[in-house]
Amino acid sequence: MKTKEFLFKYITLAAASLSILFLMGIILSIFKEGLPLFNDINFSDFIFGRKWHPTDEPADLGIFPLISGSIFVTLGALLVGVPLGVGSAIYLSEIASTNVREALKPFIEILAGIPSVIYGLFGMAVLAPLVRKLFNVPTGLNLFSASIILGIMIIPIISSLSEDALSAVSKELREASLALGANRIETIFKVVLPAASSGVISSIILGFGRAIGETMVVLMVSGGAAMLPKSIFSPVRPMTSAIASEMGEAVNGSQHFQALYGIAIVLFLITFLSSLLMQWFAGRENRE
């Protein structure tokens, strides 16, 4: 009996440790490949350099256009995904009858389960031509289209987590508000949403992390131009898209190769910070 318990404990401990091990391995490998780059160029030139011409002789290795691409596409996605995600969460948790809620929720869950390449296909085949015609722009594969597709993609993440947070607000608080003369809308916006704000904010940060890390959709829909966008209809190349599309052609160990790892480091730091922020917000509820 003793040995069985002993074995069980250590097997589960090993399983738990494995994820730490993977995390460490990933961090080590991207830093090991990426850091040597900064022997040759300095970090701020890398981050703020306006030109990304990695195959020129000599190469321009400024990733500012790529960072901007990521940031703009992600902000655009939040502009689409936050109102729709939080709005649908409010509808589902506060307004819809039980029947309607039960009927609608599976659709949102299915939306969450669609592989991103299918979102990408939809963006290329349906949205991009539409955007090109509607706004009379040279290409529909651009910042705008990518933002919309990514925005739709993060709706279920934001919606389901926000809905959980809203539903967790007690009946007593709602009644207190109504008894003070507030109507349903005032109760939602002045009491329920603020009470659920930690959960709603962490759902938004999770959506942010998902959007900034998404690769396939931006590879397919954002147009791929490594330039600072001049308008919302400019094609862009977010960081993920640069790594995925250029890694195949970069010679192992070359500066270009190291620079792509450098991008991965930046991306990793951004997502790392956003998940720290999320945990802080998620924990705030318990602390208050």
Place this chain on the structure above:
Amino acid sequence: MKELIKVRDLNLHFKELHVLKSINMEIYDKTVTSVIGPSGCGKSTYLRCFNRMNDLKDAAIDGEIILDEENIYSRATDVTSLRMKVGMVFQKPNPFPKSIFENTAFGLKIQGKMKGSEIEGRVEQSLRDVWLWDEVKDRLKDSAMSLSGGQQQRLCMARALATNPEIILLDEPTSALDPRSTNKIEELCVELKKEVTILIVTHNIAQAARISDYTAFLYLGELVEYGETKLMFTVPKDKKTEEYISGKFG
């Protein structure tokens, strides 16, 4: 004694369940009236009729509740202004997860008639009325969640008082509190009746005897007996009342 509220032939059904049965009763101005009765007899439901909180549930209500010469169940009644006139305090303290100030000012801000400085004055007055001002005046911006249970319940009373209601409804306001906080709320009720009429539901017969001028005994949805507390607790008219207040069932 001036009548503030008249209840006329009030019936309430939840689907087939007949919860309140032809209740007739007057509530007198600037008094404490308690509603007692065994659990499940309809006390909370009855209380919630006075600010139309049962509207939220599928309750079928007929009969009248007349406040200021008007039936609050008439179509013309604006529920928001009714709820400003009829405040409510719940069983469990339920302050909003906002600051002490924001909690107290909530109803006034919903009402939207007052300027900031007026609101501040009113918040202070309400907090003084519930003997909370000295305890919180230096930390009005702190979260209401940082208060003790008894303080939270008094904050909820201040919140209900801020819109200057004519009556406040209290649904077993001390059942979640320790004896000291309970005492304080009881004393407060007696003090507050100078300003506002109080209708309090309690499962605690001794509490009703201590603080109320009038007592209503509700049993299975019927108003079995209603009258001056002193009389009812010395010479109850009804056999059931006598059994209940002497603790034979409950």
